[in-house]
Amino acid sequence: MTLYIIGIGLWDEKDITVKGLEAVKKCDRVFLENYTSKLGVSVDKVEAFYGKKIILADRELVEKRADEIILPAKDSAVAFLVIGDAFGATTHTDIFLRAREKGVHVSVIHNASVMNAIGVTGLELYKFGKTTSIPFHNENVEAPYDAIKANRSLGLHTLVLLDIQKDNHSEKYMRVNEAVNYLMRIEGKRKEKIFDEATLCLGVARLGSKDMRIIAGTPGKLLLANFGDPLHCLIIPGKLHFIEEEALSKFQ
Amino acid sequence: MTLYIIGIGLWDEKDITVKGLEAVKKCDRVFLENYTSKLGVSVDKVEAFYGKKIILADRELVEKRADEIILPAKDSAVAFLVIGDAFGATTHTDIFLRAREKGVHVSVIHNASVMNAIGVTGLELYKFGKTTSIPFHNENVEAPYDAIKANRSLGLHTLVLLDIQKDNHSEKYMRVNEAVNYLMRIEGKRKEKIFDEATLCLGVARLGSKDMRIIAGTPGKLLLANFGDPLHCLIIPGKLHFIEEEALSKFQ
Numbered sequence: 001m002t003l004y005i006i007g008i009g010l011w012d013e014k015d016i017t018v019k020g021l022e023a024v025k026k027c028d029r030v031f032l033e034n035y036t037s038k039l040g041v042s043v044d045k046v047e048a049f050y051g052k053k054i055i056l057a058d059r060e061l062v063e064k065r066a067d068e069i070i071l072p073a074k075d076s077a078v079a080f081l082v083i084g085d086a087f088g089a090t091t092h093t094d095i096f097l098r099a100r101e102k103g104v105h106v107s108v109i110h111n112a113s114v115m116n117a118i119g120v121t122g123l124e125l126y127k128f129g130k131t132t133s134i135p136f137h138n139e140n141v142e143a144p145y146d147a148i149k150a151n152r153s154l155g156l157h158t159l160v161l162l163d164i165q166k167d168n169h170s171e172k173y174m175r176v177n178e179a180v181n182y183l184m185r186i187e188g189k190r191k192e193k194i195f196d197e198a199t200l201c202l203g204v205a206r207l208g209s210k211d212m213r214i215i216a217g218t219p220g221k222l223l224l225a226n227f228g229d230p231l232h233c234l235i236i237p238g239k240l241h242f243i244e245e246e247a248l249s250k251f252q
Numbered sequence: 253m254t255l256y257i258i259g260i261g262l263w264d265e266k267d268i269t270v271k272g273l274e275a276v277k278k279c280d281r282v283f284l285e286n287y288t289s290k291l292g293v294s295v296d297k298v299e300a301f302y303g304k305k306i307i308l309a310d311r312e313l314v315e316k317r318a319d320e321i322i323l324p325a326k327d328s329a330v331a332f333l334v335i336g337d338a339f340g341a342t343t344h345t346d347i348f349l350r351a352r353e354k355g356v357h358v359s360v361i362h363n364a365s366v367m368n369a370i371g372v373t374g375l376e377l378y379k380f381g382k383t384t385s386i387p388f389h390n391e392n393v394e395a396p397y398d399a400i401k402a403n404r405s406l407g408l409h410t411l412v413l414l415d416i417q418k419d420n421h422s423e424k425y426m427r428v429n430e431a432v433n434y435l436m437r438i439e440g441k442r443k444e445k446i447f448d449e450a451t452l453c454l455g456v457a458r459l460g461s462k463d464m465r466i467i468a469g470t471p472g473k474l475l476l477a478n479f480g481d482p483l484h485c486l487i488i489p490g491k492l493h494f495i496e497e498e499a500l501s502k503f504q
Contacts, residue, residue: 010362014271017261017363021270085364087371090495097374097498108372110262110364110460111269112337115377117362119339122349125367126383130408133378154402156382208362243342246349 003073003099005092007085007111008032010208011040013049020109024050027079031057031069035166036091037083038173038231040209054081058167062091070099084113114233117208118159122247123237129156134179136163136172145186148236149194155239162232173230176203180223180234195219195236202235202251203227216251255325255351257344259337259363260284262460263292265301272361276302279331283309283321287418288343289335290425290483292461306333310419314343322351336365366485369460370411374499375489381408386431388415388424397438400488401446407491414484425482428455432475432486447471447488454487454503455479468503 004023009015016024024030032043034056039046047054057080061068072078082092086108099106119125129151132144144160151158162174180203183195195201197220205213205227215225222234240248256275261267268276276282284295286308291298299306309332313320324330334344338360351358371377381403384396396412403410414426432455435447447453449472457465457479467477474486492500 007364009269012271014274015269015362017267017269018273019264019266022266085368085371087368087374087377090376090493093371093374093376093495093499097495097502100502107462110267110369110372112259112362112364113368113377116337116339116365116367119337119345120360120362122339122345124342124345125339125365126385126413128383129381130406131378131380150406154382161378210359241342243345243349247345250349250352 001073001075001077002105002107003070004077004079004107004109005086005096006079006081006109007113008081008083009111010084010114010117013041013046015111015208017109017111020111021050023107023109024052024079026077027052028076029055029072030079030081031055032081033057033062033083033092035059036089036164038164039083040206062095066095066098069095070102070104073099073104074102085111085115088113112208114159114161114207118204118235120207121202121204121214121235123157123235123244124241127157127238128159129154131159131161133161134163134174134182136165136174138182142186142190145183145190145194149192152194152236152238157238158236160234160236162234174232176205176225176227176232176234177223180219184219200237202237202248203232204235205229205232207231207233214251216248253325253327253329254357254359255322256329256331256359256361257338257348258331258333258361259365260333260335261363262336262366262369265293265298267363267460269361269363272363273302275359275361276304276331278329279304280328281307281324282331282333283307284333285309285314285335285344287311288341288416290416291335292458314347318347318350321347322354322356325351325356337363340365364460366411366413366459370456370487372459373454373456373466373487375409375487375496376493379409379490380411381406381490383411383413385413386415386426386434388417388426390434394438394442397435397442397446401444404446404490409490410488412486412488414486426484428457428477428479428484428486429475432471436471452489454489454500455484456487457481457484459483459485466503468500
């Protein structure tokens with residue numbers, strides 16, 4: 001039979017594609033990868049709309065006991081749902097490769113992810129460079145600063161993803177304010193004017209929802225801004241085209 | 253009322269999201285931006301599934317007569333459908349800005365686009381640098397070569413989009429083979445070993461469809477490979493992680 005790896009989009013139960021929903025309805029087991037991202041609605045709501053019981057897949061199940069997802073797909077239809085698009089993290093590629101290795105037929109159904117939905121800011125997607133991310137434990141981490149520096153040297157925008165810590169006991173999502181604070185700290189140490197007090201940046205919250213919030217401004221402004229609930233991400237634009245400038249002016 | 257800018261995904265009538273389809277069904281007019289990309293099925297099939305007449309919007313309508321799309325959205329519901337995600341080209345951002353300027357409420361519904369669906373190759377999305385594109389008239393064009401060079405200097409992958417020429421009279425889509433031929437020509441001139449005979453590259457055809465074809469190999473191999481129908485794109489990987497190497501080995 002088939003392992004369907006299905007992107008279910010960014011926010012709620014209706015962000016799945018018609019093709020994705022048809023596949024889910026055929027499946028005997030439906031897993032939801034539940035530790036690298038976050039939906040805007042409860043799993044109950046998704047279950048009710050899909051008409052299927054959803055098994056929440058934590059890091060341990062996906063990375064250590066993947067056979068529990070893959071092997072049933074040898075003789076039944078299994079859905080592995082991913083928030084955003086089907087391939088947002090190495091772990092999704094890994095499931096795909098392990099399944100093929102075991103002779104399981106894999107079918108991929110795509111959807112929006114943060115990587116393309118940030119086009120809503122008005123920044124051109126083709127002008128984004130490498131994506132970086134800020135972990136919670138960042139005392140000795142400077143890679144995000146280096147990524148912004150490298151992208152800016154080519155005039156490119158940088159998407160900065162913010163850490164998620166999620167297990168059975170607790171959930172923690174990094175906020176724009178914390179990310180700005182972190183980058184200001186590294187700037188204070190490195191002093192290379194990659195993220196100084198005048199750097200234009202964009203904080204984005206709840207991308208893909210009706211309640212999305214985008215605020216553009218200096219680090220000082222974003223540090224104090226209230227972005228509300230997660231998920232948040234941060235964008236450091238590079239060289240701006242005039243259409244991009246006009247788009248950003250709406251968020252200032 | 254509302255102008256809905258809706259990404260309809262990469263391939264067929266069922267790639268639209270449930271939310272997108274619900275919005276389309278509410279609309280009095282439905283436009284499809286029809287010159288920057290290509291669906292894998294006929295517009296008739298899409299019309300039948302959506303239950304709506306679709307008005308094909310060519311470059312002239314979108315860029316010169318955008319008011320014909322925007323102004324009716326002042327007092328009725330209008331859909332502006334985009335193949336892939338809602339913001340794939342500057343022209344989509346422009347429609348969004350012009351509509352807001354005229355006091356029209358705009359609602360955006362996202363979907364997959366080439367920018368994230370290429371994750372299916374196994375290459376990590378966060379390691380892609382600037383996206384470039386090869387135009388048909390490329391006698392004096394070296395920007396794609398420079399983009400690959402800049403990305404590779406940072407170890408990053410490059411997505412190369414291939415030109416589309418579409419008007420009321422004809423359609424023309426650049427093939428992987430032509431793109432490889434073009435890059436070999438620039439390499440022959442520049443001799444900077446950015447795209448030499450040993451460079452690993454990936455040709456991708458019909459991304460997001462069941463009939464997708466991915467072939468990895470040297471320029472010489474891709475030059476002769478048969479990728480079939482459009483759309484095609486080309487990827488020049490940068491530095492590979494071992495999971496990426498394993499993924500690519502399936503396409504060699």
